[in-house]
Amino acid sequence: MTVMRDTAVKALANVQVQSDENGLIPEYEVLVNLLPIKLLNAFSERIMAAAPPERKAEVEAGLVRAAYECGYHTGCGIITSDIFNDVVMPMVTEDEKDILRGAYAAFTAWGWAKSGIVQLKPGEKMIIRALDYYEADSGGEGLRGFMLRGLSQAFFDLAYAETYPDGMDTFVCHQTKGIEVGDPHGEFVVVKK
Amino acid sequence: MSQTAHIRIVTPSDNDLKKTENSLKENDNGLQGSLSLTNITNLLQFLSMSSKKGVIELSRQGDNKKGRIWFAGEELLSAVSGTLAGIEGFADLLGWEQGSFQFMPDVPFEDKKNIGLKVQHAILEAATLLDHRANEQGAASHTPTEERSHLMDLTARDSSEVLNNLLEVPGVDAVVVVGRDGFVIESAGSSNRVNTEELGASLAHAINGIEEMGSELNVNVLQDMFIEYGRAVIMCRPVGDAIAAIITPDASKLGLIRHKTKKLLVELGESF
Structure with a gap:
């Protein structure tokens, strides 16, 4: 037995999206919000467009970093939440590998990216394939999957680096294929930094 | 050994039979044709399902290697490919993609059987043998690894x-x-x-x-x-x-x- 994606997706997708008085949704032991993807993409593209050529790489790294910081802290909340514990953990037989499978089922269930693990070498390398993700229809030039890059790096850090919160920046994620540049899917490779 | 949840071989579809039938030429010496138009599996299934018996003589393009398959209805009696005989010879023949064949009906089989299985069974046995050989070759050419992902970079x-x-x-x-x-x-x-x-x-x-x-x-x-x-x-x-x-x-x-x-x-x- 390993984590069954369909079981996890069905259970995790069954979530209340009623926000509190601050517009935040308390779920999975963290606070999330519900905003249009276009808002994030418009922000990313505007800030990239505004950056001078010599600073575009820096801005890109900043966008990935924002997703990473969010993913690392929120991700820890998610994989230690009651719902994850109830739904995913009973199916975990391959330790971290299965937790990561559960995490990508969660990404899919919550609309972050229909994505999954293609290859995984424990503690060293992971390849993710995504059939959609926030920036898949980005109008920007080149590979633009900033959010999934950050999230994939964060979850691999949570799975294989030092225990939270000491394991930050152990791994790095590169995007190697993108729907936004005409590939049939996005591909993200996490390796040691 | 392969684990098989459920294997049952059924008859070829009408379309397959039609294609095989179209690829054959009948003359006084029996049926003949090219392996580029039909493969040995289809040919054998077609003939055995038609309750034919006799011998299929094969010649591989390139090295002119010769092969023979004897059958009677649904039973595959014997097969030879060059110096290989039995299931080994039959498995070798299944891999031939270019060459010619000639089926000579009702030629009496007077030798000793080296297969003696139903045609479908023999095809699966031959395919399994080819699989095992490929596995052995694969094992010989790869360093054993515990984690499959060690091969990640070899794509x-x-x-x-x-x-x-x-x-x-x-x-x-x-x-x-x-x-x-x-x-x-x-x-x-x-x-x-x-x-x-x-x-x-x-x-x-x-x-x-x-x-x-x-x-x-x-x-x-x-x-x-x-x-x-x-x-x-x-x-x-x-x-x-x-x-x-x-x-x-x-x-x-x-x-x-x-x-x-x-x-x-x-x-x-x-x-x-």
Whole structure:
């Protein structure tokens, strides 16, 4: 037995999206919000467009970093939440590998990216394939999957680096294929930094 | 040894029989034709289903290697390919893609049988033998590793190219690569018989159960699984850390598909 994606997706997708008085949704032991993807993409593209050529790489790294910081802290909340514990953990037989499978089922269930693990070498390398993700229809030039890059790096850090919160920046994620540049899917490779 | 969930060979489809029939020329010396127009599996199935008996003489293009297959109705009596005889010789013949054949009906078989199996059974035995040989060659050329992912960096071709090659194998409708968690990693071709998204989830559940059974029975790891339904046959094989599922409309070409896809599935495994 390993984590069954369909079981996890069905259970995790069954979530209340009623926000509190601050517009935040308390779920999975963290606070999330519900905003249009276009808002994030418009922000990313505007800030990239505004950056001078010599600073575009820096801005890109900043966008990935924002997703990473969010993913690392929120991700820890998610994989230690009651719902994850109830739904995913009973199916975990391959330790971290299965937790990561559960995490990508969660990404899919919550609309972050229909994505999954293609290859995984424990503690060293992971390849993710995504059939959609926030920036898949980005109008920007080149590979633009900033959010999934950050999230994939964060979850691999949570799975294989030092225990939270000491394991930050152990791994790095590169995007190697993108729907936004005409590939049939996005591909993200996490390796040691 | 392969673990098989369910194998049942059915007769070739009308379309296959028609194609094979069209590829044959009848004259006073029997039937003859080219292996580029029909393969030995189809030819043999066609003749045995027509309750024929006699010998098929084969000549391979290039090295002019000779082969012979004796049969009587549904029974495959004997096979020879060069110096190879029996199932080994028959397996060798199945790999011939270019050359000519001639079927001579009602020629009496007076030698000692070296096969003596039903035609379908013999085809599967030969395909299994070819698989084992390929496994042995693969094992000899790879350093054993505990984790399949140690081979990650050896990928030579893109997985989509390999999937497209798999679609070129006669009888293959679609190929789907599924992660152990049921994530449909990649697919090629189309099948109106099977919903590939649902296949991913269902297959992951089935494979987990089958692998647990293999573990309980202590019969080593899963190698193959064939599932035959009324409207589709699904052949599954582990490729790296994932599972490849090949969808075909019926079981008439399973032996051929199993043989032709072997190397491609090994190559596909390097991507996952």
